[in-house]
Amino acid sequence: MTATDHAATGTATVDLLVAVYRETLGTAGLDRDSDFYEVGGDSLTAFQITGRIQEALGVEVPVSLVFAYPTPADLASVLDSDFVQV
Template identity: 70%
Template sequence: MTTTTFTGTSTVDLIVSVYQDALGSADLDGQSDFFEYGGDSLTAFQITSRLQEALGVEIPVALVFAYPCPAELADVVEADLAQA
């Protein structure tokens, strides 16, 4: 797994990038479904770990399952960040 710094990147772009890397698909976009690209529980943990590292906040793995598209997950993460 590669480590990337995401300064100046929107939350959606960050999440899309993390999904692309974790799921091994460069054509994945903000509306792509985690499950349709072969996502599983191990991949969900990899995604949340990378996002937590990049954003500095805890992101429960359940959110990836509840909001499987990067754009949906970004909305929830941004709302949580706004409350912090």
Template identity: 40%
Template sequence: QQTAATTLGYTTTHQLDPDRALNDIGFDSLTAVQLRNRLATQTGLRLPATLIFDHPTPASLARYLHGELVPDVDAGAALLAELDSLEASFADLSPDGETHRQVLVRLQSLVDQWRGRSGAAEEQEELDLDSATDDEMFRLIDSEFGPA
């Protein structure tokens, strides 16, 4: 984030939102090359010319660089860090109804995919309907028919 701010001539990183696309905050093809060259010098990595197009936000660029510099990171820890970042990004959002619905559908799809990997889907099918809580019933309905 600091290198991106410096490349644009900013004196602080406060002017850069880590989750906002770099091309939305002033990067063009020339400054993209400058950023890549600065990061390559700082990290010692050989970085692709398409770096900011492949990793369009300071946050995604930082994750990429971290993965390149510290390749032994536990995949589970990296996934949990991504979830932490996602959860933090939800804190200040007030989406309109359609955006809210689209996000719910995508999140539910991810949950369904994850359940399929862990075997939790089979556990859910064995739910005792007579003793299930309201939340358990709604989760079952959502998993079968999707959110309303």
């Protein structure tokens, strides 16, 4: 995989997570650096987010990652490096 391939995959993952966060949290203005806690996230929405990520990517994502990496950009970085196989 080249650096360009990884960057493209990373961007796709961030875009996916932003869309999932926006839909789940009902916040249209949310972006890649929006904090899960600051936009009203709670344990129920964290489970909803991980469920949607699992459906989209086909990997089981621990809900604890949403709490540990609260922005879509941070979570995408972890998912790309540890979960998503290209």
